[in-house]
Amino acid sequence: MEADDWLRAVEKQLNIAQCNDLEKVLYASSQLHGAAQDWWDSFQYGCPNNAPAITWQEFKDNFWSYHIPDGLMELKQEEFRSLKQGSMAMVEYHDKFAQLSCYDPNDVAEDKEKQRHFLKGLYDGLQLQLMSNTYPNFQSLVNRPIVIDDKRKEMEAKKRRLQGQAFGSNTSPRAYPQQGF
Structure with missing residues (x-):
């Protein structure tokens, strides 16, 4: 490559x-x-020497x-077609999508097809959120999951902080008060 x-x-x-x-x-x-x-x-x-330039x-x-080699191109095309976001951040997924899409230009020649391929690779929850809308162009589609994914990460971090506070504090009342004898 x-x-x-x-x-x-x-x-x-x-x-x-x-x-x-x-x-x-x-x-x-x-x-x-x-x-x-x-x-x-x-x-x-x-x-031949007399051939045109x-x-x-x-x-x-x-x-x-x-x-x-054609075999390598086929592998790259298949990698593009099976690309999934997985644990990648949205920006990483977008970059990987852009990098691999050039090996399969026919599948992304039209904006509608490019959007379809991009959506197909997103994780299910994000895909579901985005499918109910239509986007005028590919870049408009890309902008939405970046914002949504960032908000999801922010909410997960907040949830972890709250769970950490709950485990770290000893605020539960005692069942039986201790009395000195």
């Missing part, structure tokens, strides 16, 4: 620099090292197919 992260980072830089296809390929290929550089050298040797899309597609 490092190769995927690298490609995304390079593409972001290239978009900022507003490079054309040839510049993108030249820049990205100059950033390769080790096995990735060996792949690039081999890829170039396989291209390699496009950025060709570079990305070939880089991906070599460095990111």
Whole structure:
């Protein structure tokens, strides 16, 4: 997955620099090292000398197919589809959701589907609270469980403090008053 992260980072830089296809390929290929550089050298040797310049899309597609096996992509897609909040804080769950959703873009292409997947992964109590509402967009949906989850944690902390006070104090009356003889 490092190769995927690298490609995304390079593409972001290239978009900022507003490079054309040839510049993108030249820049990205100059950033390769080790096995990735060996792949690039081999890829170039396989291209005929009179072939047109390699496009950025060709570079990305070939880089991906070599460095990111389909089996790994399937595993990441399955990890996304089965993602559950579990003991994660809401912000952690949201970050993990965002990280994994890029491996299954078709399942979250529409806002409605993205909301459905996000809701499906929340713990049952929170899911139940949120299902009765409709949200105009994904971000509106995300904002609600963050606030609700924070309030739940606050209430649990208060409950623990109150229980701790009840156990720590000896305020129960004695059944039989002691008398001195």
